Amino acid sequence: MGRQPCCDKLGVKKGPWTAEEDKKLINFILTNGHCCWRALPKLAGLRRCGKSCRLRWTNYLRPDLKRGLLSHDEEQLVIDLHAHLGNKWSKIASRLPGRTDNEIKNHWNTHIKKKLLKMGIDPMTHQPLPQEPSNIGNSKTISSNPADAISVEPKTTNTKDVEISGTTTEEESSSTVTDQNSSMDSENHLIDNIYNDDELFSYLWSDETTKAEASWSDSNFGVGGTLYDNNISGADADFPIWSPERINDEKMFLDYCQDFGVHDFGF
DNA sequence: AACTCACGCAACCGCGGGACG
DNA sequence: TCGTCCCGCGGTTGCGTGAGT
Numbered sequence: 599m600g601r602q603p604c605c606d607k608l609g610v611k612k613g614p615w616t617a618e619e620d621k622k623l624i625n626f627i628l629t630n631g632h633c634c635w636r637a638l639p640k641l642a643g644l645r646r647c648g649k650s651c652r653l654r655w656t657n658y659l660r661p662d663l664k665r666g667l668l669s670h671d672e673e674q675l676v677i678d679l680h681a682h683l684g685n686k687w688s689k690i691a692s693r694l695p696g697r698t699d700n701e702i703k704n705h706w707n708t709h710i711k712k713k714l715l716k717m718g719i720d721p722m723t724h725q726p727l728p729q730e731p732s733n734i735g736n737s738k739t740i741s742s743n744p745a746d747a748i749s750v751e752p753k754t755t756n757t758k759d760v761e762i763s764g765t766t767t768e769e770e771s772s773s774t775v776t777d778q779n780s781s782m783d784s785e786n787h788l789i790d791n792i793y794n795d796d797e798l799f800s801y802l803w804s805d806e807t808t809k810a811e812a813s814w815s816d817s818n819f820g821v822g823g824t825l826y827d828n829n830i831s832g833a834d835a836d837f838p839i840w841s842p843e844r845i846n847d848e849k850m851f852l853d854y855c856q857d858f859g860v861h862d863f864g865f
Numbered sequence: 866a867a868c869t870c871a872c873g874c875a876a877c878c879g880c881g882g883g884a885c886g
Numbered sequence: 887t888c889g890t891c892c893c894g895c896g897g898t899t900g901c902g903t904g905a906g907t
Contacts (some may be wrong), residue, residue: 612900613900614901614902634892635892635893636891636892636893648892648893649892649893649894652893652894656894685896685897686895686896687894687895687896688894688896699894699895699896700896703897799899
């Protein structure tokens, strides 16, 4: 018996996606939605497994993704959420609109983990490392470089015991989004960092503007009737639903894009 | 210029869980 | 209740790239 493989290995392409494949995937999802990932590659004319398509879409092609490095505020939020949730990257990602679990996971492993270790904080427990007792404190900001400074709330509860509801708690609000000015700065910083392979994306989305508009105003659109019906992984819980009603004119759509930090998609 | 090494990120893999018949 | 299918998650891998020598 055993589990059926997600796709027959023969004839299924692996490895990096080409611009052509991206375009096919975008094209298909914009016109049909993603009714069934397993069937999608065949229908879209892709020699990929459905899983690979889903990953590519959710981690890279989704138009609501923010691009570029995580801002200081976002990083801080990730640390706070990780202290509460542990390695529940998808849950953490759901609190950061436009960010994917994969992106956050990578950022954690490559940047934040190191920063915390450097600061004498155990990245897993969020407690001071035993060999550096001088670091013990309730809340601290330690860094030789002010720009890198991260305040850390020592974790007092077991991650397994804490279940956070869909709404942002008071504690989180106060510990993460400290002031509007810093948010604005980070937003500007974000815009600066956002995504520099503009050419590729404007190519990928070049034909999609008109198609997308047609699709969004088309009752025939997708299974759920919306581009993001209810099945976008990660950030879906906190996201408003994209629907033809909401995005039936260009201005609204652009506003919408901006709300999610999509500043350059060739639209 | 050529080589090595370290780093960061995209993509893959395997498993768990929910939905459904 | 059980088996199957599919989706999504978390851990891991491997490749591209830039820095250092």
